[in-house]
Amino acid sequence: MSELSDRAGLPGLEIRQLRVSFDGFTAVDGVDLDVRPGDLRFLIGPNGAGKTTLVDAVTGLVKADGSVRFGGAELLGRSVHRIARSGIGRTFQTATVFEELTVLQNLDIAAGAGRSVLTMLRRRTGVPESVARALETVGLTELADSPAGTLAHGQKQWLEIGMLLVQDVRLLLLDEPVAGMSHDERQSTGELLERISEERTVVVIEHDMDFMRSFARSVSVLHAGRVLSEGTVADVQADPKVQEVYLGHAPQESTTAEPAAGVAVQEA
Numbered sequence: 001m002s003e004l005s006d007r008a009g010l011p012g013l014e015i016r017q018l019r020v021s022f023d024g025f026t027a028v029d030g031v032d033l034d035v036r037p038g039d040l041r042f043l044i045g046p047n048g049a050g051k052t053t054l055v056d057a058v059t060g061l062v063k064a065d066g067s068v069r070f071g072g073a074e075l076l077g078r079s080v081h082r083i084a085r086s087g088i089g090r091t092f093q094t095a096t097v098f099e100e101l102t103v104l105q106n107l108d109i110a111a112g113a114g115r116s117v118l119t120m121l122r123r124r125t126g127v128p129e130s131v132a133r134a135l136e137t138v139g140l141t142e143l144a145d146s147p148a149g150t151l152a153h154g155q156k157q158w159l160e161i162g163m164l165l166v167q168d169v170r171l172l173l174l175d176e177p178v179a180g181m182s183h184d185e186r187q188s189t190g191e192l193l194e195r196i197s198e199e200r201t202v203v204v205i206e207h208d209m210d211f212m213r214s215f216a217r218s219v220s221v222l223h224a225g226r227v228l229s230e231g232t233v234a235d236v237q238a239d240p241k242v243q244e245v246y247l248g249h250a251p252q253e254s255t256t257a258e259p260a261a262g263v264a265v266q267e268a
């Protein structure tokens, strides 16, 4: 089977008229978003644009109106657990691993999340194949027996991504995965996301514009709860609306297709 037809068989994310309000304040204001299977989509936008709230709505953490479909199935109205069982997983800005357990134990617990207690008790000795594969993918095989608490910051994020992989998550929603990482860790994380997105759909919330430029296959820019711009990195960088939001004013004599200086700014 070709790579393309493989991808065609993967479920995509379809968001329609998504709206989230908190006590009368509309944080997500009628968002339409399509993330095709196998995409590596970056969600960018100034602080308070609604990026995290959008992901909270997709994962069932906040109540929302509209429609969120993944692989054709409607997610809105489902519980957090049912949504997770639909193959959707997320990471948060701070890694949530069990620090006192080893890397392997963390992955094994995550792999067992969908198993019954009896199956867990009957578990064979040795490392399950899905866990071995995840260790390999996230580059932690050598550290399998190290306590997660001893890992470097970047490695904890990779472990967390590995925990989603062993659950066979089909849509990964990652909240600022490279925040606080070194240059080398960012590079490794970008390459990891490229590999993962060959078989899964990946959405990354990010403020790091260099990272976005290096690894995004597509970008959506959110502003004040709405999609301001969408397309390739070059498309959104050349969009005067995006430059205005990041710079606070419209670009002067903006006839160039050069990357917008404003999008090089880390934060609005």
Ligand SMILES: Nc1ncnc2c1ncn2[C@@H]1O[C@H](COP(=O)(O)OP(=O)(O)OP(=O)(O)O)[C@@H](O)[C@H]1O
Residues within 6 Å of the ligand: 022, 025, 027, 045, 046, 047, 048, 049, 050, 051, 052, 053, 054
């Ligand atoms: N539980 C809540 N109650 C009230 N307001 C909220 C709540 N969660 C988020 N908001 C507000 O909704 C808006 C969008 O917040 P959100 O965290 O989604 O933005 P963001 O784009 O992820 O920002 P950042 O890049 O700073 O993380 C903000 O104005 C925020 O204050």
